[in-house]
Amino acid sequence: MIAFSENEVREALLPHGLLDAHAYFMANNPSAHLPYHNLYHANTVILHCHDGAMEMGLGRKETRSLLLGAMFHDFAHSGGNRTDDENIAAAVSGLESWCRKSGAPPGLLEGARRIVRITRFPHLDRPASLAEEIIRDADLMQIYAPEWQKQILGGLRRELCISEGREIGIIEMIALQLKFMEGVNWYTSWAKRKAEAKWESLIGEIRLIGESLCPVSG
Ligand SMILES: [Fe+2]
Numbered sequence: 001m002i003a004f005s006e007n008e009v010r011e012a013l014l015p016h017g018l019l020d021a022h023a024y025f026m027a028n029n030p031s032a033h034l035p036y037h038n039l040y041h042a043n044t045v046i047l048h049c050h051d052g053a054m055e056m057g058l059g060r061k062e063t064r065s066l067l068l069g070a071m072f073h074d075f076a077h078s079g080g081n082r083t084d085d086e087n088i089a090a091a092v093s094g095l096e097s098w099c100r101k102s103g104a105p106p107g108l109l110e111g112a113r114r115i116v117r118i119t120r121f122p123h124l125d126r127p128a129s130l131a132e133e134i135i136r137d138a139d140l141m142q143i144y145a146p147e148w149q150k151q152i153l154g155g156l157r158r159e160l161c162i163s164e165g166r167e168i169g170i171i172e173m174i175a176l177q178l179k180f181m182e183g184v185n186w187y188t189s190w191a192k193r194k195a196e197a198k199w200e201s202l203i204g205e206i207r208l209i210g211e212s213l214c215p216v217s218g
Pocket residue numbers: 041045073074119139
């Protein structure tokens with residue numbers, strides 16, 4: 001069971017020699033305090049990728065690239081001020097900076113770069129490897145983290161208001177989130193198993209929040 005503490009993130013990264021990368025990431029990420037694409041989101045995705053890699057039996061080298069890519073996948077995100085192609089370019093550039101500074105092997109950089117690029121949203125390409133499938137699933141699992149209401153209904157909504165240039169109220173956000181959740185297609189058996197256990201009850205929770213804000217009469 002994931003507790004979503006920074007300690008847990010460090011424990012996941014330690015065996016892969018990625019503690020220095022994480023310290024650099026935490027200290028230098030310009031989007032650290034965004035409403036949604038913040039450190040909490042990055043750490044959640046790292047932990048879910050770690051969980052997915054373990055359950056799916058991903059190889060050691062691939063897991064290292066996956067975790068590094070997960071860490072940087074939203075580095076320097078614009079929070080709705082730029083296109084996602086620009087966000088991805090900024091994330092890749094942050095990843096490259098750390099790899100240059102640390103003398104990371106070219107194979108690690110190349111693998112992590114592919115992980116970052118496959119998270120481009122809306123999704124364009126199908127994942128081409130198990131590691132890419134895991135990050136695509138993991139990036140959609142914010143709702144499994146304890147602070148999901150603040151992250152999604154508050155933070156993601158604020159970033160969407162910026163990208164769409166209009167106000168998005170809580171009722172509309174709940175409708176958007178429900179539409180998203182009802183349309184998700186998971187790639188891995190790991191993600192499908194998790195969804196079977198939790199997805200419907202989380203949909204029910206969101207519906208209840210909506211009904212409490214906008215009671216059905218009669
Ligand atoms: Fe993300």
